[in-house]
Amino acid sequence: MxxxxxxxxxxxxxxxxxxxxxxxxxxxxxxxxxxxxxxxxxxxxxxxxxxxxxxxxxxxxxxxxxxxxxxxxxxxxxxxxxxxxxxxxxxxxxxxxxxxxxxxxxxxxxxxxxxxxxxxxxxxxxxxxxxxxxxxxxxxxxxxxxxxxxxxxxxxxxxxxxxxxxxSFTPYTLEHFVAVVMEGQATHTIPLAEAYANPEDSLYKFSTLRKGRVQGELVGGNLSLLAAMAGTEFGLDARNKLIFMEDIEEKPYRVDRMLTQLRQSAHLHQAAGFALGIFAGCGPEEGDDSLTLQETIIDRLADTNVPAVYGLSFGHISHQCTLPMGVMAELDTEAQTIRLLESAVR
The missing domain is CATH 3.40.50.10740 (Murein tetrapeptidase LD-carboxypeptidase, N-terminal domain)
Structure with a gap:
């Protein structure tokens, strides 16, 4: 970041x-x-x-x-x-x-x-x-x-x-915050924010990196922080987890560096799946000798051979959902959703 x-x-x-x-x-x-x-x-x-x-x-x-x-x-x-x-x-x-x-x-x-x-x-x-x-x-x-x-x-x-x-508490942001934190729904499906976002906004573009449907404990957050905590007693352990990540204003080579760091410290290759949000402002500048952001992510995650998507509605964006850390969730690449499988509150 x-x-x-x-x-x-x-x-x-x-x-x-x-x-x-x-x-x-x-x-x-x-x-x-x-x-x-x-x-x-x-x-x-x-x-x-x-x-x-x-x-x-x-x-x-x-x-x-x-x-x-x-x-x-x-x-x-x-x-x-x-x-x-x-x-x-x-x-x-x-x-x-x-x-x-x-x-x-x-x-x-x-x-x-x-x-x-x-x-x-x-x-x-x-x-x-x-x-x-x-x-x-x-x-x-x-x-x-x-x-x-x-x-x-x-x-x-x-x-x-x-x-x-x-x-900015947009209708999409409010809807999913209330459902997860205030209503505590036993199961809750979080779709893309397409219905709320401007169709011309290039940020809200979904892509499937590897197809599939997978369940796992939902853990993650901002990529820069996950990388910064690597090697400490608080560092991420991705084994058997459904990992969600997002970031802002990082060039592809820095995204590469951080994902490489997590590959070597957090067992990314043993994750159950990857639910990536929106990496706002993370593309290469014109004239850069660089892979695109998506090419970079594919290069670092493709060999994990687990379901993975990019463009879910969370991150440094206006229309963002609320994801509870530690609960069981399901990523469905065909439906383009994350579904929480249990209530996050009591």
């Missing part, structure tokens, strides 16, 4: 207590039993936090309005207006808001106002015992992938790869 910033070291400041506590969780744990949060209802209190990059005033105002329009009450994190360089406050400030949201018994969901760099810095220092004791709906995408994957592996919590609070 194009961050538009150079990574630089940040002072840890008051994060030291969290660092010392976090050192207890430096080994890879076996997968815990799946932990489903209670469904979200109108009138519920939602904590709005910024665990990654800073959000400007206009974005925060839009985020609050979006949630209130859903009939939810909003409590912004104590440090939601904090800023430390390009991240939303120091590590300790962002951890404080994350922990406070899960610890508050009145809060029924924790919604990330935006994504952006910073989430991976928090992973070793999160109180996973606190989160497991207080399972709640946790929502976001992009860099929030890091938290979803860590929560699933360390606590078993089902997280929701869906719109951040400042996203």
């Amino acid at each position: 194009n961050r538009r910033f150079f990574t630089r070291n940040l002072a840890l400041g008051t994060a030291i207590p969290y660092l010392l506590n976090g050192q207890k969780s430096n080994r890879r744990h076996e997968r815990l039993a799946l932990l489903k949060p209670a469904r979200l209802n109108r009138g519920d209190l939602v904590a709005l936090i910024t665990p990654g990059s800073y959000i400007p005033d206009a974005g925060l105002e839009k985020a609050v309005k979006n949630l209130e329009d859903l009939g939810l009450r909003v409590a912004t994190g104590k440090n939601v207006r904090a800023k430390y360089g390009f991240v939303a406050g120091t590590d300790s400030q962002r951890l404080e808001d994350l922990h406070a949201a899960f610890a508050n018994p009145e809060v029924k969901a924790v919604w990330c106002a935006r994504g952006g760099y910073g989430c991976t810095r928090l992973l070793p220092y999160i109180d996973y015992h606190l989160i497991r004791k207080n399972p709640k709906v946790f929502i976001g995408y992009s860099d929030i992938t890091a938290l979803h994957l860590a929560f699933l592996q360390k606590t078993g919590l089902v997280g929701f790869h869906g719109p951040v609070a400042q996203s």
Whole structure:
């Protein structure tokens, strides 16, 4: 993902207590039993936090309005207006808001106002015992992938790869968010967003890389984050999983590099199938000596010999569905759908 910033070291400041506590969780744990949060209802209190990059005033105002329009009450994190360089406050400030949201018994969901760099810095220092004791709906995408994957592996919590609070809540986005998170349908089919998108919008183009129908545990997220977590205790293990991935503004050679990294670290060749979203702005520029995005993906995934598609309606796009991490799902390349085989909430 194009961050538009150079990574630089940040002072840890008051994060030291969290660092010392976090050192207890430096080994890879076996997968815990799946932990489903209670469904979200109108009138519920939602904590709005910024665990990654800073959000400007206009974005925060839009985020609050979006949630209130859903009939939810909003409590912004104590440090939601904090800023430390390009991240939303120091590590300790962002951890404080994350922990406070899960610890508050009145809060029924924790919604990330935006994504952006910073989430991976928090992973070793999160109180996973606190989160497991207080399972709640946790929502976001992009860099929030890091938290979803860590929560699933360390606590078993089902997280929701869906719109951040400042996203554009189109009718398609709302329909599938409500069905998955608020209604908690026992099975739910997620089709393409063709009926909602402009027919001339070249983003919403579906293609089948390998035909088939397959079931598996739904796991994945943003490709850049999955690659960034490779080799850590929080890294992706694709074995027997239905892997979903998306990204934005990455040239094909960088997509190649990240998929190659995951092939060598995450057992991609043993995945059950691949459900790829929309990789907005990831094509080569005119004049580049490059494969196309689709040629790159085929080159890196074709030898897995499992069902795979590109162009499902999730990613850095307006019309995005909500995908629950950890639940059983089915990819049907002929129907061009993902079908959730169980409720993601209780």
